[in-house]
Amino acid sequence: xxxxxxxxxxxxxxxxxxxxxxxxxxxxxxxxxxxxxxxxxxxxxxxxxxxxxxxxxxxxxxxxxxxxxxxxxxxxxxxxxxxxxxxxxxx
Amino acid sequence: xxxxxxxxxxxxxxxxxxxxxxxxxxxxxxxxxxxxxxxxxxxxxxxxxxxxxxxxxxxxxxxxxxxxxxxxxxxxxxxxxxxxxxxxxxxxxxxxxxxxxxxxxxxxxxxxxxxxxxxxxxxxxxxxxxxxxxxxxxxxxxxxxxxxxxxxxxxxxxxxxxxxxxxxxxxxxxxxxxxxxxxxxxx
Numbered sequence: 001x002x003x004x005x006x007x008x009x010x011x012x013x014x015x016x017x018x019x020x021x022x023x024x025x026x027x028x029x030x031x032x033x034x035x036x037x038x039x040x041x042x043x044x045x046x047x048x049x050x051x052x053x054x055x056x057x058x059x060x061x062x063x064x065x066x067x068x069x070x071x072x073x074x075x076x077x078x079x080x081x082x083x084x085x086x087x088x089x090x091x
Numbered sequence: 092x093x094x095x096x097x098x099x100x101x102x103x104x105x106x107x108x109x110x111x112x113x114x115x116x117x118x119x120x121x122x123x124x125x126x127x128x129x130x131x132x133x134x135x136x137x138x139x140x141x142x143x144x145x146x147x148x149x150x151x152x153x154x155x156x157x158x159x160x161x162x163x164x165x166x167x168x169x170x171x172x173x174x175x176x177x178x179x180x181x182x183x184x185x186x187x188x189x190x191x192x193x194x195x196x197x198x199x200x201x202x203x204x205x206x207x208x209x210x211x212x213x214x215x216x217x218x219x220x221x222x223x224x225x226x227x228x229x230x231x232x233x234x235x236x237x238x239x240x241x242x243x244x245x246x247x248x249x250x251x252x253x254x255x256x257x258x259x260x261x262x263x264x265x266x267x268x269x270x271x272x273x274x275x276x277x278x
Contacts, residue, residue, distance in 0.1 A: 008160055009144055013222035061239045063159035
């Protein structure tokens, strides 16, 4: 359990949120030109690293807005929270 | 209001806590992002929508609750005289908001049940089943929050000190109300 600072509502408890997987995955511009392997890579393959990870989260029991989060998966420390469409404030 | 059976049959009273359903009350959800949307709603209803997160605004007849940056709930302050689903406010907003493509209006009168709680034990009750930190919330009149109570989505409006409105979806209201009664009896 940890606290998440929703960019719209403020600090709330984790149980109000839902994790939405890895952030900043860009859809290929020409999907028809991809091989099945490349398309499967885009659709299904996600990073599951120990360390800094960029993720999408949804405040599902609050404002129901999506936002991005930079989280250290090894200790659940939240490095930054930022709105959709914004650039990550940390690298 | 449509002819739904009343899920909450009786008002309940405990030391420091009274709970009752208030109906019929008109409830609308309005959504929009443009600046013209905010001014059109303001002019139509003579009510400024709250821009600041987790706040509300109030006129003589209506209260607007902030739900998200582009979503508000509007409900009537007084109990309606007629028990039907024809609301002048909704018609007015449909004409000025929907037909001008500024935003959307949804009638949620029958979707949400409004439970009014009074007394100094309201937040003691909430703290038994909600992860939200009510410490600052309870002392500031007009604050709004959406959170979960015993895993059920609720909207809490701190109408006045020791006077709180709670909105819950109709299908969950029976279970929530019985849980609240059970929890209140143990405070």
